[in-house]
Amino acid sequence: MxxxxxxxxxxxxxxxxxxxxxxxxxxxxxxxxxxxxxxxxxxxxxxxxxxxxxxxxxxxxxxxxxxxxxxxxxxxxxxxxxxxxxxxxxxxxxxxSSSTSGSTKTIGLNSKEPEDELPLVAICKVDLVFEGSPAEDAGICVGDQIIEFGSANSRNFKKNIAIIAEIVKNKVNERIPIKINRKEQIIETTLTPRTWNGRGLLGCHILPI
CATH class of the missing domain: 1.10.287 (Helix Hairpins)
Structure with missing residues (x-):
């Protein structure tokens, strides 16, 4: 199928x-x-x-x-x-991902903990990775859920993809630490935005969760 x-x-x-x-x-x-x-x-x-x-x-x-x-x-x-x-x-x-985004909101609204004490959850999902790209070099795969992208995480992301774009813009040719949830396994890696043969600086497409 x-x-x-x-x-x-x-x-x-x-x-x-x-x-x-x-x-x-x-x-x-x-x-x-x-x-x-x-x-x-x-x-x-x-x-x-x-x-x-x-x-x-x-x-x-x-x-x-x-x-x-x-x-x-x-x-x-x-x-x-x-x-x-x-x-x-x-x-x-x-x-x-529309159904999962609704459940994420519910958790945040019902929690009685201060926002900075809440456990970090995935903020973005990778839906496309181009061959030979910086993202592929970093070991990023389609389906990976990004928990932290540099300084961006669930405490400050607010589903604003522009935050990641700004981090990438300011970190060209510099390593950005990334934490990923891949099939319930937490993986830490670094991604270096750079010019390559394809479009953009990362070579992958991500969507907010």
Whole structure:
């Protein structure tokens, strides 16, 4: 039996893998243009007298340019599909976590303990991790529930994802301590926000619980 949410995630990851392949092909054809005097996409193919230039391989350059244009169009269409897929994965994860968010509120309202003495609970759930990303390097997996993300925890998070975004912004190339609940097992690790081949600085998508 295929779980709908899992299937959509897998489809999106396949699209991302295809995107990486297209970007690699564009890079390879770009190298062809560089090898021909770094002519680029707009450099003239004829000399001052109107004849084909003899210092470059005109046929090779034309072929590379045509392939790059086609690949860029394919990439643009693919990026739209990826964006749509990510939104759908997020929507499904949000729907699945709606019931648990209600129970978390009830615990907080019924507790008679001071807020700073309440036990820490998960504040976010990881619903997508990209291959080769800082998140994957840190050992973060889909389904992990984040209890602490740097200074953010259930005592100050208040379901405001902007808090994590601000921490990431101020900790680029610095280790952020993270505490995770993975299948009732508490795991501590560090995540270093950095520029990588994909989008963002973490390479994962998280939703507040």
């Amino acid at each position: 295929v779980v709908p949410g899992s299937s959509k995630k897998e489809q999106t990851l396949k699209l991302i893998a295809e995107k990486d392949k297209i970007e690699q092909k564009i890079k390879e054809f770009g190298a062809v243009l560089e090898a021909n005097g770094n002519i680029g996409m707009t450099g003239s193919l004829i000399d001052n007298e109107g004849f084909p230039r003899n210092d470059i391989d005109v046929y090779q350059v034309r072929t590379a340019r045509n392939q790059i244009i086609c690949l860029q169009n394919d990439l643009k269409a693919l990026m739209k599909e990826i964006e749509k897929g990510i939104h759908e994965v997020h929507a499904e994860a949000a729907a699945a």
